[in-house]
Amino acid sequence: MYKQLSLGRLSPLLVVATVTMSACSGLGNQHxxxxxxxxxxxGRDYTNQRLSPLTQINTQNINKLSLAWSFKTGVSASFQATPIVQNGVMYVAxxxxxxxxxxxxxxxxxxxxxxxxxxxxxxxxxxxxxxxAVSDGKVFIGTVDARLIALDAKSGLKLWDIDVAEDTAxxxxxxxxxxxxxxxKKERYGGTGIGIAMAPVVYRGKVIVGVTGVGYGLHIDKPRIDAPLGAVVGVSGQYGRSGFMAAFDVHNGAKVWQFxxxxxQGWEGAFAETTSDGVQLNRDIAAEKENLKTHQDAWKFGGGSAWTTPAIDTKTNTLFFxxxxxxxxxxxxxxxxxNLYTVSLVALNTETGKIKWHYQQVPHDVWGYDVASPPVLFDYVKNGKKIAAVGQAGKTGWYYVNDRKTGVLxxxxxxxxxxxxxxxxxSKEGTVLYPGILGGSNWSPSALDESSQTSYVAGIHAPIKYTLVEEPAKxxxxAIQYVSSEPTNDARxxxxxxxxxxxxxxxWQVKTEQPLMGGLLATRGGLVFMGEGNGYFKAYNSSTGQQVWQSKATAGVNAPPISYEIDGVQYVAVVAGGNAIFGFPAGDEVLVYALH
Incomplete structure (x- = not known):
């Protein structure tokens, strides 16, 4: 059965009284x-594992999966949202x-x-x-204009609306x-304003969210429509501001804490010459220490955006982002x-916002190696012993596993x-390296099966050229000095x-035609679901990597899938709207599949 539904572009508020949602407030934090x-x-629960326990759809019957319904939103643009499903209602940003x-x-x-x-x-x-985020009878959304808004979950009416940050940088x-x-001589296509991209998370009466847009780079037009990004230029000087993660009262939006x-103090760190595991960073430490004398206030412009939804250890009240x-x-x-605490995995006390530890993947980053993919909590098995751990798929191309208590790698x-x-x-002639500013693994959420100690990661191969431009004062x-990064003409x-x-x-590994930008879903039915920029939505056998199913959308499927069950029927849902940064075609559909 196929149903396509739309109530038109930005239709007026419609309340259907027959759909009850009284249980929403009761959910609280009992996910x-x-x-x-x-x-x-x-991430389905606070661990961010994105592993559905549902098994109705599995490797034996996946060939019977087909579209149950679709919904056209009327807003055709980059669409990255994870739908939230509670008590029979789906909420989509x-x-x-x-x-x-x-x-x-x-x-x-x-x-x-x-x-x-x-x-x-x-x-x-x-x-x-x-x-x-949906909790306490409310729907919370962070906005591109740096606001946090609470809506009534039954009606969609606005309950409160606060400014999280001012655009003053x-x-x-x-x-x-x-x-x-x-x-x-080109026009800038990317703005540099502060905003909120992540889905908030609600925990113990607080809605928690972080800001993006503080790691300033000048974005230049793409060389062609199918190219990822365009050039990104970093000009030295007093640009940007410090990022933050903050918690707000779910009832009225009052700020509880900010990190x-x-x-x-201490932002300059120890001037590490290598990563924590000994990889050389090629830093000129002497020059940096000399520059420190005239840049004592660099922290004010320091960057450190928070890109994706944190994970939370509910036993220790620790938040990881x-x-x-x-x-x-x-x-x-x-x-x-x-440049602490940039390009780091950070652990905070959920009640106070105080730091417990940080692990900096790349000290003094000059490549754009944000810790972008959401962290994942699991028990790591080492020599037969279980260790509470946090995993993260890096833009560097490595998957990191850190001790959840101490941050030790x-x-x-x-x-x-x-x-x-x-x-x-x-360099002045241009240095090509990969992975570069695109990753590795970018913001795409990974999925994790703790029982088999397996992480499923969406990766990108996209060579990037980094060029240094210097001109003396005239x-x-x-004087002019800046660095630009831009994609090469190599295969991606x-x-x-x-x-x-x-x-x-x-x-196992599966190579795809285009860089992967979206996210993953794993299920106990032995499946991994993933979308691609060419519109394909695919399922793989999670044990072997064999592709076992596919469907085709009219836009890029560049968002994380989910799965849920209603009245004994398991559904798999994903949004299709492309990703402008990669040139993947835009669209406006919510796609939901079931067995038929």
């Missing part, structure tokens, strides 16, 4: 066995922060919230939202580029030192994508990997 059939959180509630069984629209953005607000990273402009550089991702690159991006003259996998010239510096004109592709966490080796 465990009682909600096995739902998908109540961005649309591009530009509109929100729609649907009957999760039929796709019928229940209500719609239309977001009115602040006039002239610069969007950091396009219009996409990664999702909402100095931004870069093409006037800072060399006139001899062709990039100076700044750049500390005012990743931070982005330091500011200015790729250019280190005005930010000497390790327990293991690092083999590279799940090709690596070349790792941690090489930009008359009244100041994606790779789906199943990583044996016990050994760090690949159990």
């Amino acid at each position: 465990t066995a009682s909600t096995e059939k739902d998908w109540p959180l961005h 649309l591009p530009y922060n509109h929100v729609v509630a649907l009957d999760a069984k039929t796709g019928k629209e229940i209500w719609r919230y239309q977001h009115n953005r602040k006039a002239d607000w610069k969007m950091c990273c396009g219009p996409a939202s990664r999702g909402v 100095l931004t870069e402009n093409t006037g800072l580029l060399s006139k001899a550089d062709a990039k100076s 700044d991702t750049i500390p005012s 990743g931070t982005g690159n330091p500011s200015p991006q790729m250019n280190d003259v005005s930010r000497p030192g390790d 327990l293991a690092k996998s083999d590279a799940f994508v090709p690596q070349h010239n790792m941690f090489a510096k930009a 008359g009244d004109l100041p 592709w994606g790779v789906l990997s199943a990583i044996n966490l016990s050994t760090g080796k690949m159990r």
